Amino acid sequence: MLIYLWAESHGGVIGYQGQLPWHLPADMHFFKTTTTGHTIIAGARTFASFGRPLPHRKNIVVSHRPAADFPADVTVLGSLTAVRTYARAHEAEQLFVVGGAQLFAGLLPDVDQLYRTTIQADFPGDTWMPEIDYSQFTRIGHQIGQTDERNPYPFTFEQFQRKN
Ligand SMILES: NC(=O)c1ccc[n+]([C@@H]2O[C@H](COP(=O)([O-])OP(=O)(O)OC[C@H]3O[C@@H](n4cnc5c(N)ncnc54)[C@H](OP(=O)(O)O)[C@@H]3O)[C@@H](O)[C@H]2O)c1
Structure with missing residues (x-):
């Protein structure tokens, strides 16, 4: 199962x-506890x-570069x-696509679940989440984050499942 996991601020930054x-x-x-023991798939950037x-999860990197350019314990997909x-060969596993924007845009037709953190604040950005048609998904969970001294912005965790 392919799962997107990301955090976005105002404007999809x-x-x-x-x-x-x-x-x-x-x-x-949240990222660490959710992905530990599973697989993460990241663009090279x-x-x-x-x-x-x-540590403690299988690391897959998507890159045009040869596997020799990456640490030996990383799987490189070209x-x-x-x-x-x-993903088809590992259907029973939780495969977390953790960005960035290039992967999120390219794999959108294939993703089964979305784990979105929304941060209610403005930040400067140069990379944005692609537009997602949420009418194709059902929200299956949400938790309001605890704002405190170390986490000074309001934020929310939500999970969505693709409708059949
Ligand atoms: N807020 C969040 O949750 C979150 C999550 C993830 C990332 N980010 C941020 O997003 C930014 C990075 O995102 P990005 O979109 O610029 O880069 P990215 O998707 O992480 O990586 C882009 C690279 O991935 C490889 N790649 C992409 N598509 C490919 C394909 N079809 N085939 C083979 N290789 C492919 C290429 O690597 P090669 O050039 O090596 O071929 C490409 O240069 C950073 O600022 C990062 O901190 C934020």
Whole structure:
């Protein structure tokens, strides 16, 4: 099953200068607990933003570059077709597509579930979430995030399932 997991602020901003525009530890914690033990699929720019393969989960990177350019414990897929083939072969697993915008745009017809964090604040951005037709999805969960000193913006976690 292919699952998108991302955080967006006002206007669908998801990235700025190769990084996240915000620092929101509660969302990083959500990312970690949700993806640990599963598989993450990242575009090469998003993978570079991690700085290393993320521990305790299978790391897949999508890139035109050869596998030798990446750490040995990373699986490199060279096209979105290769991602789709991988997803079909691992249908029972939770495969979290964690961005960036290029992957989110390219795999939209294939995604089964959406895990969206919405941050109710304005941030400068240069990367945006592609438009999603939410009428094709049913909301199956939502939690309001706890705003505090370390997480100073209102934020919400939501999960959606593609309608049959
Ligand atoms: N807010 C969030 O939840 C969130 C999540 C993820 C990322 N982000 C942010 O988004 C930004 C990065 O996103 P991005 O859209 O610029 O980049 P990206 O999707 O992470 O990576 C783009 C790269 O992926 C590879 N790629 C993409 N499509 C491919 C295809 N069809 N076949 C083979 N390789 C393909 C290419 O790598 P090669 O050039 O190596 O071939 C391409 O340069 C950063 O600012 C990041 O922090 C935010």
